[in-house]
Amino acid sequence: MEETKPSGKKSDAPPVCNGCVRWERFGKNCYYYWEGKKHCTMWTSDWEEAAMQQPL
Numbered sequence: 001m002e003e004t005k006p007s008g009k010k011s012d013a014p015p016v017c018n019g020c021v022r023w024e025r026f027g028k029n030c031y032y033y034w035e036g037k038k039h040c041t042m043w044t045s046d047w048e049e050a051a052m053q054q055p056l
Contacts, residue, residue: 019043021044022042
């Protein structure tokens with residue numbers, strides 16, 4: 001399985017995104033990210049959980 005390079009470095013992650021698999025994969029291109037965000041209801045450390053969070 002080929003790994004995807006993260007577009008955002010871990011050191012660049014804002015505190016609200018630190019440790020989130022979406023940030024690790026998409027960085028600032030994450031659909032749920034915006035500059036100055038204080039809380040994320042879509043934060044997850046597991047891709048299986050992320051799949052269950054998808055809107056209908």
